[in-house]
Amino acid sequence: MLDALTPADWTAIALSLRVASVAALASLPFGVAVAMLLARGRFPGRSLVDALVHLPLVMPPVVTGYLLLLAFGRKGPVGALLARLFGIVLAFRWTGAALAAAIMGFPLMVRAIRLSLDAVDPKLEQAAATLGANRLAIFATVTLPLALPGILAGLVLSFARALGEFGATITFVGNIPGATQTIPSAIYTDIQTPGGDIAALRLTAISVAIAFVALIASDTLSRRAARRAIGR
């Protein structure tokens, strides 16, 4: 079946994997930080931050994509600044696709990490403090390792969400083969093309396979991490 894939298919697959990996990994530090803030922080406006993080989950993806275009497009305030200062252009580039995917996956990632942070017993952190660990050391040696299963789960959820991202991506960076055409965008194009059914089916099968492998890998990983965390 792999023989049947055309070079165009491979391009879309490679791009999708790259976009999803970069989106998940690059947003991880922010995900952990925001989850920590929401799980432990006591500050005014906490529910506002919470709502903001969850916004992409409930807004139509096309709205998220359009807002990204307005902000990060060549003429958008942030996009213009990035282009002028660092020469970074996101609109209609694969990096833009990664940004869109990261933002769409962010609520899922933060949720999973926050749940596992909530499950970490603060009494263990107190014990670490009495043994001489400062806040940073407690976070690195107690909180983070114990929350690892949830962090891995969040990473995989974000990756999976990124693979499926379509609406925000196509609105923000378009559907350019080789640059921004991920698997969903390619399937969309194939379906729009007369006689493209077979091509669409091929990529559909690939999508199902990738999702399946990702889910099994995540399950195995978090189960192993959970075993380690409780010391079995």
Place this chain on the structure above:
Amino acid sequence: MSLVIDVEKRQGEFQLAARFEAGGGVTALFGRSGSGKTTLVNLIAGLARPDTGTIRVGDTVLFDAARGIDVPVHLRAVGYVFQDGRLFPHLSVKANLLYGTRFGRRGGRDGKLDEIAALLDIAPLLARRPADLSGGEKQRVAIGRALLSEPQLLLMDEPLAALDAARKAEILPYIERLRDETRLPLVYVSHAEDEVARLADTLVLLAGGKVIAAGAVNDVFGRLDLGVYSGRFEAGTVLTARIVAQDAEAGITALHHAAGSLGVPRLPGAPGAMVRLRVRARDVALAVGEPGNISIRNRLAATVTEIGKAQGPAVDVRLAVGGDVLVARVTNGAVAALGLAVGTPVIALIKATAFDAAD
């Protein structure tokens, strides 16, 4: 090394106002649950903040509201053994033990690991995970972990409360060893008077957030007016005696006490070792003059120092026995019949089987 506490802390309806000083050795914080014991150790550890007052360990000021001093938890050289152990589940026993040494706040060294592991008999457990340990093993590891962080003061919050009697008996000797072999000052929270009697030098009796009495264990245990504050507190005192001989066949350990010789159910220890015996007031009988041919063989020469207030038919009589204090609970009728008064020389009779069995 001295511990100076003078703190106030309000928690909802509960008001803690505690002031006491303790020297080295083991200081027991004793009282019913809800008397403020745990709050007090949390204040010493820095896990909670007093509303006002001072906390000093030796020359180190840990907290002083007036001077704005509040040393953060991780910088206080105060070890803490929690009731629930709190071992890190994701680390091996060895990594748990060494946890405090990596911060090097007091030059902690791995070299002490062997020494501490030997003291607590935990060397065979090093490769295991906390989840695979028994309750008693967990507490020993928790004690070792606190010791290896090289504290100036060790807090133990009812470290045996979550364990059954057999496990308690397994751990107590280690805490005694800790007391005798390290010179670390210990604050030991408990509501079990047998533990306090075995371990403590200084006793701080807490009730309703206030210090009711503080002083040497026998001075406090021997006071006749404190029973009401301690609830289940069973009046009794501690005798310190030296092992003279072990009679394995009869199952008896012969002891020497300044006021006479004693025979008790077998206690561990070589001849020459000092032991502490807890004697309940209700197990002590009194005789004026030679008691004659009776089964009670433990007879100590004593002098009445105080006669308490009658509680129903019973009255507590405080005695001086060769430097120790003993309390006898007898009937009002007996006090009258024997003509007991302060200064009366008496013989204190204690049944051998009244001593807690060796554990």
